[in-house]
Amino acid sequence: MNLRRPCVSSNPVFIGIYEALLPDPYITIDKYADEYRMLPKESSAEPGKYRSDRMPYLKEVMQWLSPQDSTQQVKIIKGTQIGATEVGNNVSLYYMDIVPAPQTMILPSETLAKKHSNKKLTPSLRVMPHIAKKITGGKTKDDIGGTFEKIYPGGSLNIGWAGSAISFRSDSSRIVILDDVDGFPLDVEGEGDPLDLGKKRADAFGSLKKVYINSTPTVKGRSNIEIEYEDSDQRRYYMPCPHCTPKDHEKQNKDNMVVFEDEHFRFEYDKYKYTLTSDVKFCCYHCGTLIEEKHKTWMMDQRNGARTIADNAGHPHKGLRIPSYYSPIGFLGWNEIFQEKLTAKKAMKRGDTRKMKTWVNTRDARPWQEDELKDIQMTEDALYARRETYKAEVPADVYILHAGVDTQDDRFEYEVVGYGKNGKTWGIERGVIVGDPSLPDTKIALDAVLLEKTYKHESGSIMKIHTKTVDYGGHRGKAVSDYTSKRYHRRVFAIKGAKQVDAPVVNKVPTKTKYKTKLFMVGVNAAKDDFFSRLILADGGDNYCHFPVTYDKTYFDQIVVEKQDDAGRWINPPGKRNESTDCRIYADCAKELSGIDVEKMPKPMFHIENASPKKRRRILSRR
Ligand SMILES: [Zn+2]
Structure with missing residues (x-):
């Protein structure tokens, strides 16, 4: 997708000069992030220049949230360590800097809202002085506006939290970011569901609005993000298998590409101690080849054909499910993820399901079903039943x-x-x-x-x-x-x-x-x-x-x-x-x-x- 204004010349030298000289108001958020976004050292594992190719599955998400795209609602059901919250910041900075617009960002609690503003957003602005100098207000220069409000020419960003009715009463916002929505309470001070109230903030902007909702899920049937994802085109990130998917992007499709899901990982473990005894590998479910984690970067690279594909094509809202297996090399590895699962499995057989619930929610990005795997729990009845003569x-x-x-x-x-x-x-x-x-x-x-x-x-x-x-x-x-x-x-x-x-x-x-x-x-x-x-x-x-x-x-x-x-x-x-x-x-x-x-x-x-x-x-x- 090239959304830049076309250059009148086809000579690559001229195109290069043209691109370098013209400020481009038509840049999309993913390209903007690669160009301008700096990650502060206070809150980033990889401070310095943002690189969208580290988490290529989020490029399309940022494109959908760009003004050039007609999508109005984007919903991400996610595992941890996949970068979805940072996408919200990219969006927010873009709509302060490139296409100024009023914005609302809602987090689950006041503590989280304060923490997000002071530890992530404000430090980000400090390392991006060209935006910081546009922002007015704030007690000291270091505040860069206030904790809960950043005013800039053309709009303001209001940062609120889900339990506070006042967070939903400010002026309409073209951009609404609802972060970690499974942590939202069911009701805001008697005024209704904070998720609905949040979405309504953008109604006045009609087709120009952008609502970005993300969360790790919680319990099935009670998970906000699960309901939102179901009300979307339900995408997953498909990648080529290095061994069997056609190299020609035109010939690649859902049936010859792969997604990372729990059941496709293979490993050996000590059935007594519940510890991994081999590296975790991904098993291609077309050709059966075991693929080492180091090939993940190649597989996820869009230049090799990787892209999101919808399971519910045609729905106007974009949705993406992205478990932690996609976390880039150096963040959260497959060995760590599956060792956690083994530890959780061990606890579960003693009837303690807490660790497995957390694992399913935060790593596998699925809502927890209360009756999940109940049959393998160790109970007095199961032990009594296995007595021998x-x-x-x-x-x-x-x-x-x-x-x-x-x-x-x-x-x-x-x-x-x-x-x-x-x-x-x-x-x-x-x-x-x-x-x-x-x-x-x-x-x-x-x-x-x-x-x-x-x-x-x-x-x-x-x-x-x-x-x-x-x-x-x-x-x-x-x-x-x-x-x-x-x-x-x-x-x-x-x-x-x-x-x-x-x-x-x-x-x-x-x-x-x-x-x-x-x-x-x-x-x-x-x-x-x-x-x-x-x-x-x-x-x-x-x-x-x-x-x-x-x-x-x-x-x-x-x-x-x-x-x-x-x-x-x-x-x-x-x-x-x-x-x-x-x-x-x-x-x-x-x-x-x-x-x-x-x-x-x-x-x-x-x-x-x-x-x-x-x-x-x-x-x-x-x-
Ligand atoms: Zn294969």
Whole structure:
């Protein structure tokens, strides 16, 4: 599109001179931005000259908003880091400088309006002195007009916010910029929807008006920008695949070009830790080629044919959906975006959908559906439903047993857990020993489990519990101290949860209790992170947690109850019980303290009755 006045000569030398000499009132906003727009260092990741080729998907947006184009409303549903707000500033500066016109800019709140003016617009004017000197008013020269008003010959820019009726009462504006409209309240001081009020500001200008609306979306059905985008020609930014799209621009179309959408990205990740193990690549959905992110710049370049194409052609309003995958190289990368998605996915399986909602809104530029992916969330019912009937008390793949004991004022609670290869675990027995932990009878009953009890392995052999940990917390520290110190040589250890959120699972060097007995500090938060991330695996593969049919509903209620706060700390909600989680975590700590790496065990560790230490070693080595 060349909207400049034609030169009478076809000689390129003359055209060059003509273009250089004549001031051009017909310049479009994208070209104006490339020519004159300076980005201030206070608010820009790339200060200095604005380059529209960094975000080429916005060139057409700026053309639609230019006076040469007949479009009256432009609506952008966007991810973060794609430059849509800066387009609003380009528009605003253009209509101060080139085609002066009255303007209104509305942000969601007073704080945001103030911040936008003081941190973005005014600093932009400071680095563009030829416009700044046209602006009158302001307390000091540095203000360049006031915070909420910039008056210039031919018009003024009023900056307001969505909650204030007064923002909508100023004179009509030819240019209306409504920024981040999903942050707008439903009603302005009883006068109606601020989005509608904002649009009405421009009505007096008829076909000359320009309304620019942008936002990241929020919840489906309640998202302003979703409704606006639906009421538009619904464009997306199509690009050539470097491998299969025809090079001839005339032959390029929707059916042989590509768009960046969530489902077309490919990557490997650790299904246990939810971390990326490969770079994210884009898979061309025509030829199947995996494309590295570094080719994004070439693909988005309009010289190679990239352009917006409408899904709802013919609608008078222009709309563009632009997710963060289009963010230019050096801004927000695909690896970062999809690692965020994995982290969100992990949180979601524990029933925490906040991170995924944010990801869908701010990266994928889609409104969130409340029932999205509900079926894969980890719930007590889903875990209860996957209980198994073991062939023996201890299944064949279990190599060693450990136990964790939680101490309460009136009882001990414990879980015996079987550990196998590749991180797999089997719940074996969950039990409660009622009685004050400081009383001899309670300790004898605990001995009967931890030291004496045998479990039948599927092979027919007998197993006993290898390492046992007992919680030192609560009011029974002395009782636990007495108990574990006398059984330390039988691998019964006192443990205590470390307060730091990032403490390691176990510190293998014991400290001392105030009763001068050995105590191991354990990183309960790290241990819970580990357990909960294994708990959500549903495929029976590596790191899977097996549960027997003997476990009741209460067990599962107690292992899904905790929620992670923003600092990453697992919190047990007030009034809820979580002993099942604690017992399991303590058993996992026992496994760490045992010093035995299951992955390296040649055979399961069976118990041989009445074998002398020497003889027992020989038997074990013969197996
Ligand atoms: Zn291709």
